[in-house]
Amino acid sequence: MRIVHITSRYLEFNAGVKQVLRELLMAQNRLEELEVWIYESEAKRLISPKEEAKSAEIQDLLDLNPQLAIFHSIYIHIPSYHQVAKALKRSDIPYLVEPHGSLDSRAQAKSTWKKRIVNRFWADRWIKKAEAVIYLCEEERKASRLPGLTNDMIPNTFPTVFEIVQEVSSMHRPVKLMMLGRIDPFHKGMDRFFNTLRALSEAMGSEILVELYGFGSEENMNWVHEQIQNTKNVEILFKGAVFMEEKTEAFKNADIFCMFSRYEGLPLTLYEATASGLPILVTEGSNRVEWVEENKNGWVLWDQDEENWGKKLTEAIGQYIKDPMNYKENAIASAKALPTWDEIAESSIAVYRKWGREPSVTSEID
Numbered sequence: 001m002r003i004v005h006i007t008s009r010y011l012e013f014n015a016g017v018k019q020v021l022r023e024l025l026m027a028q029n030r031l032e033e034l035e036v037w038i039y040e041s042e043a044k045r046l047i048s049p050k051e052e053a054k055s056a057e058i059q060d061l062l063d064l065n066p067q068l069a070i071f072h073s074i075y076i077h078i079p080s081y082h083q084v085a086k087a088l089k090r091s092d093i094p095y096l097v098e099p100h101g102s103l104d105s106r107a108q109a110k111s112t113w114k115k116r117i118v119n120r121f122w123a124d125r126w127i128k129k130a131e132a133v134i135y136l137c138e139e140e141r142k143a144s145r146l147p148g149l150t151n152d153m154i155p156n157t158f159p160t161v162f163e164i165v166q167e168v169s170s171m172h173r174p175v176k177l178m179m180l181g182r183i184d185p186f187h188k189g190m191d192r193f194f195n196t197l198r199a200l201s202e203a204m205g206s207e208i209l210v211e212l213y214g215f216g217s218e219e220n221m222n223w224v225h226e227q228i229q230n231t232k233n234v235e236i237l238f239k240g241a242v243f244m245e246e247k248t249e250a251f252k253n254a255d256i257f258c259m260f261s262r263y264e265g266l267p268l269t270l271y272e273a274t275a276s277g278l279p280i281l282v283t284e285g286s287n288r289v290e291w292v293e294e295n296k297n298g299w300v301l302w303d304q305d306e307e308n309w310g311k312k313l314t315e316a317i318g319q320y321i322k323d324p325m326n327y328k329e330n331a332i333a334s335a336k337a338l339p340t341w342d343e344i345a346e347s348s349i350a351v352y353r354k355w356g357r358e359p360s361v362t363s364e365i366d
Contacts, residue, residue, distance in 0.1 A: 002035040002359070003352055004066040006084060006095075008042040008077040011053060016182075017073050017100050020156050020268065027345035034349065037064060041080035058087045068356030069095040070134070074102040075115065078122050085126035094357055097127050098134040098154070101265025105145040106285055107187075131355040136266035139287035143263070152351050157338045158271035162248060164335050165277045171255055171324040174209045174235075175317055178254035178278070180247070180269055183216025183224050189260030189283060192306065194227045196260070197234045199310025205233035208317060213250055215241040251276035256320060260301070261285045275335040279327035281316055295334035297327070 005021060012018075028036045029049050038047040039061045046056035046064070061084070069088055071081055074097070088095050101107065108115055124146070127133065133151045135141040141151060185191045197210065212224070228236045242250050251257070257273035262285040270280050270288050280298035282288055292298045299316040301309050320327055339347075 001033060001068070001349070001352060001356060002037070002064070002066045003356070004037045004039050004061065004064065004069045005072060006039045006041055006069055006081070007072045008080060009040050010038050010047060011040070011043070011045070019159060020100070021072055023159055023341050024156075024345065024348075026160075027341040028348065030342065031345055031349065034345075034352070037066065039069075039084070041077060041084050058084055062087060062091045062093070066093060067359055068352050069093060071095060071097045071130075073098075073100050074123060074127070075118065078118060082122050082126055085129065089129060092357070094131045094355055096132055096134050096152075096355055097130045098136075099140075099144075099265070100136065101140060101263060101287070103127075103133070103145055104140065104143045104263040104265075104285075104287075106143060106263040108145060134351070137287055139290065140265055143287065152354070154348050154351055155339065155344060156266045156268055156271075157341060157344060158268055158275050158335065160341065162272050162275045164275045164332060165252070168277055168325055168328045168332070169252065171321070172209075172253075174207055175256065175321065176254045177208055177210045177256050177258055177281075178213070178250070178273075179210070179258045179260075180213040180242070180250065181259075183214045183220045185220065185223055187262060189262050189285065190224065190227070192283070192309070193258065193260040194231055196301075196309040196313055197231055197236070200233055200314060202233050204314050204317065205235075207321075208234060210234055210236040211250075211254065212236065212238045213240065213242050213247075247272070248276070251278060254278055255324070256281055256298075256316070259283065259286045263287075271335060271338060274331040277328045277332050279320065279331050281313070291334070295330055295337075297330040297334040 005025065007021060010018060025036055028034045036049050039056065044056060045053045046060055047053045085095060127146065128149065133149050135151055135153050136156055179193060181188055225238065228238060251273055255278065257278045258281045259267060259270060260283050264285060264287050267286060270282065270286065273280050274297055280292060281301065282292055282298060283301045284303050289300050292300055301312055305312065
C-alpha cells in the first residue's frame with residue numbers, strides 16, 4: 001500500500017512532530033505491506049522510502065498516485081496544505097488529518113480571533129473533507145473542538161534513542177525538578193509553573209532545585225530569565241536546549257519531571273521521563289491524566305485547583321521524599337508497558353487500509 005505523509009519540511013529535522021514522524025516512518029518502512037513516501041508542502045520536495053529527495057510540485061505528488069495521504073499538524077502549514085488538499089480531492093485521493101494536538105479546544109485560547117478566521121475560511125473546510133481525523137490518544141479526541149468528525153487513533157511512544165533504564169537511581173538532595181521543552185509562557189504553562197514555585201514556603205523551596213531546559217523566541221527567552229530572577233524562594237537553573245544523548249543524560253540527572261502545559265497532543269517527553277525512571281507531575285492539558293492515575297507514576301494538577309497548586313506540589317515532593325523508589329519503579333514499569341514503534345507501525349496498516357483506496361493499475365513506480 002502506497003501512502004504519503006505530508007508535512008511542511010521534513011528534512012529540516014528537529015524535535016516535536018518531526019521527531020515523531022521520523023520514528024514512525026522508519027518503523028513503517030520496515031514493513032513489506034507499506035511503501036512510505038513524504039511530501040514537503042512548503043519545501044516542495046518528494047522523499048522516497050529510501051530517503052532520496054527531489055524537487056516536486058503538487059502534480060508530481062499526484063503522479064505518484066498514492067492510495068492515501070496523511071497531513072500532520074494544522075495551523076502553521078495551512079496555506080500550503082490547503083492547496084495540496086484541494087488537488088488530492090480533485091484526483092480522488094483520500095486523505096487523513098493528524099492534528100498532533102492542534103485541534104484541542106484549549107489551544108484556541110491563544111490567538112483566538114486569528115484562529116477563528118483561519119478556521120472559518122481555510123482549516124475547517126479541508127479538515128472536514130478528510131476521510132477521518134487521526135488522534136494520538138483518547139484524551140486528545142475528547143478535547144477536540146470538532147468532536148463530531150469521523151476519527152481513528154494511532155498512538156506515539158518514546159524515541160528509540162531512549163532505552164528504558166534497568167536500575168533505579170537514588171534520590172538527589174536537594175530534590176531536582178526538571179522542565180524541558182519549548183519556552184512558551186502560555187502553551188507550555190510556564191507562567192503557571194513559576195506562580196506555583198513562588199507559592200512554595202521558604203522551607204520547601206530549600207528542599208528542591210529546579211532545572212529548566214529549552215529554547216524559544218528572543219521575547220520568550222527574555223521572559224523566562226526575568227521570571228527566574230523574580231523567583232526568590234527556589235533556586236532555578238536555566239540549562240538551555242539539549243537533544244539526543246544530552247537530553248537522555250539530563251533526564252537521568254533529575255528526580256521529578258514537570259509538565260504544566262495548557263494543551264498537548266501526546267507529549268513524548270512524559271514517556272522519555274518515565275523511561276528514564278522519573279515520576280511525572282502533569283496538568284490536565286498534558287492529555288496523560290488517565291495514564292498517570294492508572295500507573296501511579298506521578299501526580300496530577302487539576303485546573304480547578306490551580307490556586308492550590310503550590311500546596312499540591314509540596315505534597316507531591318513530600319510523598320516522593322518518603323518513597324522515591326516506589327515512584328521510580330512505577331515510572332519505569334509504565335514505560336515498559338508502552339507499545340514499540342514497530343508495534344505502532346504494524347497497527348497503522350489496518351487504519352490506513354480502512355480509509356485508503358484500492359490500488360489502481362497505473363500505480364506502479366518505474
